Amino acid sequence: MDVRQLEYFLAVVENGGFGRAARARYVAQPSLSQSIRLLERDLGSELFHRFGRRVVLTEAGRALVEPARAVVHDMAMARASVASVHGLVSGRVEIxxxxxxxxxxxxxMIAAFAQRYPGVSVTVRSSFTPADVLEAVRTGVTELGLLGSMAPVTAGSVQLYPVARQRFVLVTPPDGPFPAGLPVRREQLTGQRLIAGQPGTGMRAVVDAVLDAGVGATIAVETEHREAILPLVLNGTGLAVLADSWRDLALRAGARVLDLEPEAxxxxxxxxxxxxxxxxAREFLTIAxxxxxP
Known part of the structure; x- marks a missing residue:
């Protein structure tokens, strides 16, 4: 067993198949597949059930995931520590x-980090809920995470560093039903079509609170894809509840952004x-x- 075999194993796990894993690792698929077969032979257990191009972890495979991530991380840590003797001029941070x-x-955060360490790349992995971010860090998929939650977060085996608060706002078309510059009370949303995120997200929690309060609004679209929300708003599909971090983008796109009351x-x-x-990762955390x- 060697580290490269474990890296290939994790690539299959994270990409859901041998072909995608090979492309992600920039290796030929036969080479990656052979490496996994040698790893299985060395361990004496199959790590994947193979169904054509689709693979599913066996019980042995599931047992290997966290130890493999620990080994790969430790090796990356050793390499990075040696390299840092000569200054932080290369490497990668995953968040x-x-x-x-x-x-x-x-x-x-990335802009400030890149200015200080232009030779270090940053890989951003999508996570849709606070639980997803915590799990990614806890299991070693990434070293760092960045989340937003309305409810208190139980950190468990990871460390939380509070950095900001973001207010929820209502995003409407420029000719939307509410005047610019005035806050919108949730009861004013009666009769409106809303664009909502999936359950477990803050924006969905705000929409659910509106509906639970008896406001006669409806969810027109539920989407995991945030990049679709502004186009949906601008083409008149509905109004969206978003974090204030979207304000500048929404305004530049031509949308209207209004404060919601009660505040969330x-x-x-x-x-x-x-x-x-x-x-x-330590430097990124410090700079971020x-x-x-303030």
């Missing part, structure tokens, strides 16, 4: 981020393991927190 926080404050907020926090971060300091 799991929810969609609204990817708009802001992540963009500011997302609490934004960085997430990291409490120890054993690579030098690049500094960006958000």
């Amino acid at each position: 799991a981020v929810m969609p609204s926080q990817a708009v802001d404050p992540l963009s500011r 907020y997302l609490n934004v926090a960085l997430v990291a393991r409490p120890d054993n971060l690579t030098p690049a 927190r500094g960006v958000m300091d």
Whole structure:
């Protein structure tokens, strides 16, 4: 067993198949498949059930995931620590981020980090709920995370660093039903069609609170794809509840952005393991927190 075999194994797990894993790792599929077969032979167990191009982890495969991530991380840590002796001039930081926080404050964090360490790349992985971000960091899929939650978050084995609060706003077409500059009370949403995120997200929680209050609005679209929301608003499909991080983009796109009452907020926090971060991840965490300091 060697680290490359474990890296290939994790690539199959994370990409859902041998072909996609090979493309993600920039290797020929036969080479990756052979590496996995040698790993299975060495362990004496099949790691995947193979159904054509689709693969599903066996019980042995599921048992290997977290130890494999630990080994791969430790090796990356060793390489990065040696490289950092000569200065942080290369490497990679991986961070799991929810969609609204990817708009802001992540963009500011990455800009500040890239200015200081232009040779270090940042890989952003999508996570749709706070639980997804916490799981990605806890299991070693990424070293860092950035989440927004209305409810208190139980960190467990990871460390939380609160960095900001984001108010929820209502985004409407420029000729929408409410005048510019005035807040919108939730009872005023009666009769409106709303665009909502999937359950487990803050924007969905606000919409559900509106409906639970007896307001006669309807959910016209439920979407996991935040990039679809502004076009849907602008073409008249419905109104959207979004975090304030979307305000600038929405205004530049021509939408109207209004405060909602009663106020509701997302609490934004960085997430990291409490120890054993690579030098690049430690520096990103430090710079990201500094960006958000008043």
